[in-house]
Amino acid sequence: MAAVGCCVVAANAQSLPGISADQLQQLQQNRGNPVTNLQPGVYPQTTVIEPQMAPAPMQANREPPSRLEQIMSERAGMRLQLFGYDQLGIGRSVNIPQMGAMQDSYILGPGDEVVVTLRGQENNEYRATVDRDGQIVLPRLNPVSAAGRSLGQFRQDVVAAIQRAYVSTQGFVSIGRVRQISVLVSGEVRSPGVRTLTGLSTTVDAILVSGGVKKTGSLRNVKILRGSREITVDLYSVLTGQAHASTAALADGDRIVVSPLGKTVAIAGWVRKQGVYELPVGRGGIGVREFINLAGGTEVRGNYRMSVLRVGADGRGNMTQIENERSTLNDGDILFVQPAANESRSVATLSGNTPMAGQYAANGTKLSQVLKAPGALGTEPYTLFGAISHRDPVTKLRTLIPFTPVAVLNGVEDMTLQSDDIVRVFTAAEARRLFAVVKQYRLRRSAEQERAINPQSTLGGSSTEPAAQFGSLQNQTDQSGTGQRKNLRQPVDPSNPDARQQMPVPQSADGVDPRFNNSGMDMQTDASSAYGQQAYPQQNYSQQNYQQQNYQQQNYPQQSYPQTGDANQTFPQTQNLPGQSFAPAQDAENQLPGLNLVSVSKEMRRLNDLAKQLRVDDLVLINFLNDRAINVDGAVQGPGLYLIGPDADVQSVLLAAGGLARWADRTNIEILTTTVDPTAGRSSTERRVLSLADPAGSSFILAPRDELRVGEVFSNAGIGSVTVQGQVRRTGTFQIVRGERLSELLARAGGLTDSAYPYGTVFLRRSAALKEQESFRRQAAEIQTQLVMAMSRRDAGSKMAPDSFSSLQTYVEEVRNQKPLGRMTVIADPALLAANPTADPILEPNDVIYIPARPYSVAVLGEVLQPTSIPFRPDMSAKDYIDAAGGYSQFAEKSQTVLVLPDGTARRVESSWFNFSSETVPPGSTIYVARDLSGVDLHQSIVDIVSVVSQLAVTAASLAVLSKQ
Secondary structure (H helix, E strand, C coil), X not given: CCCCCCCCCHHHHHHCCCCCHHHHHHHHHHCCCCCCCCCCCCCCEEEEECXXXXXXXXXXXXXXXXXXXXXXXXXXXXXXXXXXXXXXXXXXXXEXXXXXXXXXXXXXXXXXXXXXXXXXXXXXXXXXXXXXXXXXXXXXXXXXXXXXXXXXXXXXXXHHHHHHHCCCEEXXXXXXXXXXXXXXXXXXXXXXXXXXXXXCCEHHHHHHCCCCXXXXXXXXXXXXXXXXXXXXXXXXXXXXXXXCHHHCECCXXXXXXXXXXXXXXXXXXXXXXXXXXXXXXXXXXXXXXXXXXXXCCECXXXXXXXXXXXXCCCCCEEEEEECCCCCEEECCCEEEEEECCCCCCCEEEEECCCCCCEEEECCCXXXXXXXXXXXXXXXXXXXXXXXXXXXXXXXXXXXXXXXXXXXXXXXXXXXXXXXXXXXXXXXXXXXXXXXXXXHHHHHHHHHXXXXXXXXXXXXXXXCCCXXXXXXXXXXXXXXXXXXXXXXXXXXXXXXXXXXXXXXXXXXXXXXXXXXXXXXXXXXXXXXXXXXXXXXXXXXXCCHHHHHHHHHHHCCCCCCCCXXXXXXXXXXXXXXXXXXXXXXXXXCHHHHHHHHCCCCXXXXXXXXXXXXXXXXXXXXXXXXXXXXXXXXXEEXXXXXXXXXXXXXXXXXXXXXXXXXXXXXXXXXXXXXXXXEEECCCCEEEEEEEEECCCCHHHHCCECCCCCEEEEEECCCCCCXXXXXXXXXXXXXXXXXXXXXXXXXXXXXXXXXXXXXXXXXXXXXXXXHXXXXXXXXXXXXXXXXXXXXXXXXXXXXCCXXXXXXXXXXXXXXXXXXXXXXXXXXXXXXXXXXHHHHCHHHCCECCCCCEEEECECCCEEXXXXXXXXXXXXXXXXXXXXXHHHHHXXXXXXXXXXXXXXXXXXXXXXXXXXXXXXXXXXXXXXXXXXXXXXXXXXXXXXXXXXXHHHHHHHHHCCCHHHHHHHHHC
């Protein structure tokens, strides 16, 4: 076969700006030079043929299922799609590049441009188009027949004619431009009609530009009608990589007919391409081995069990086992390919956030051999606790076994791994999350017990089914009373809405939430919702479970689709047949989640994921963790809950807690431990006090649920501070020691100033304020009781009016909400304290001392003609001050005159006191004259009572007496 002439000189055309290729060709011909730069390969062209319909609004994998797909999927119990329609069932553009050498098998026709190049004694190039007579006419040559002949045959004839007509000249023949053809596409395509293509177009191109084959059309029985000939094209050859006739070029005037869908069989299970397949034309069945090969073969090497679901004469499906791969599958059959065994023997798994995570041989392998490998525990391990998920070889159920990694590394603890064991080691970050989860679990159980005892109690919230998970915990100090420090087990802020994935909440939401109210511990919203119900029942990954989960997860059952073609119906609900079961197949993204598996090297941020990793129920896991937790308290850097294994000693636990605090008493390590005898059904609890100086104390082995407390060295310092203000030389806040007295504090403050008035010292104490507040509440309750009695009197004349009752209710609230001061009467004169040490008060944390300047007046308030402050005079008595204020008013109750002294004490002034000396009324005192309530309606008395409270803050007990009168 002669080579096709091709000399690329595109650079010449680029060197002459503004001159096109056709102009350059004409210029060379005018100069008498042969044209050598217009080979077809010089200017490559690409023909783009757009489809005759708009692209489908949905992708192929989202297209509504056809009726056949619905029937097959319902019978198989999982989604099955027709094979090939995701590729050939959607129209798209077709790119036909016209570059490079044409194949010798290309059939020429009218409209094709042929390029003939002469080299030798005659150098020239000729372009000619196949005319309607199917011939090519060249200079000095007889017409050569071209239409209907292959390019190879035509080239041979032209080269032979050149050799006869020219001397010492060689001829080269190539295709310059491919002709256009018209074909008719009809049948089961989305947009039938006449298509204009090129001579290089194939059957697939014509179908794609016609919108693709509908799911009711056949991919194995596509007919090309060419004159009196009929060519059958099997498009499966394109999809399986065995293309032959389907890629043959079309001819002008061809008719393409896509026949209706023929007989079908389906395959599911462990094959690479599960789905519904059409049988070849003319065949009523297909062999089992041939069908598996058509589906891409099995996914992995192994022994497989094959069964066929076949509809009998009565219309009922029957599942039968296939013993011979040479058996034949008929129309409507479904072949299930399942592994005969799906279990690995003598394999143990190391799991955790470690680069060494993976599978290990379990034959005689010790746990220490796995953990002692460099990097097996990770970069930041928690070495006090680990877990082994062990599956019983008889019951096939899993149990969790604790171990102590640090003890294993030191040779104290070890065990032989069994087949299918999962060894889980934890990082420090994972351990902190587990501590928080166990803590929340205990809080929730305590709340449930409280509700069981007291149903009206709201302790712990009202959640009945909260979802739960645990995530990254905030680095904040625990305020729940456990004393946990920063960077340890800090629970997240429950006020943060984003923290609902980390904390228990009163409603169903994501958070650090053990699902304890009737539902155990569910750390994921889709897990178990009933107490004791297992979200992953012993991880029985049966193929039937997989089938049901996978089928439902794809939202395929009961899914309504819009009316599109013939797929406008609701997909039927799955009805599993007896013995039907499946394992994962080709679509890993959709089907593997049904197994609920988690990577063995993934750091766990959700308890549910950890339970999946260990293949146990999360309720079992949280109770297992709770049983292995101890409480560390006292003088340690990180008090709180810690998980331990069987051989965790005191020294290791204290190191995990951040070490001892500076004030820790190393001789006072108190341990409350409980020994349980399950055979006798008894337990004994004892308290031990150990010393870290004793080797036996530091190596003491702790048991789960022990309470460890590190005592503190007694010190008088650090109990708190008090505040001193007023007439002292150095005001401010002072740290005090245990047993410090007021006189010592005043001396530290530099003593009193010259203008100080110690008799009027205001001494406020928090404990006194609390007692005062409780007194207000009791008095308010007493008044409220008397009000109820007054309203319930039968005598209409003495019965309280409703408006008076409302006014008294306001008074009761004021008494109940009266802000307590907590003032105490003390002696603050240093000279008097020195003379009487027993009167020197012992200070308490948060005490407030205010020493005022010496006053020079006495206040007279209440029922006097002119309430005012009167300058102090030593020779004036209480009556003199009242007379100076104008004397008693018309409504004064002289017997209820109250004298409030500067130190805060108050007493009633009797008539016999009016002649007392000036010492009876010291400067800074207040004289209050109460109102006479006789003859005044009850409503007015209430107004006066409120005025007394606001003006003088007279005790509530005195006000209660006034209101009764």
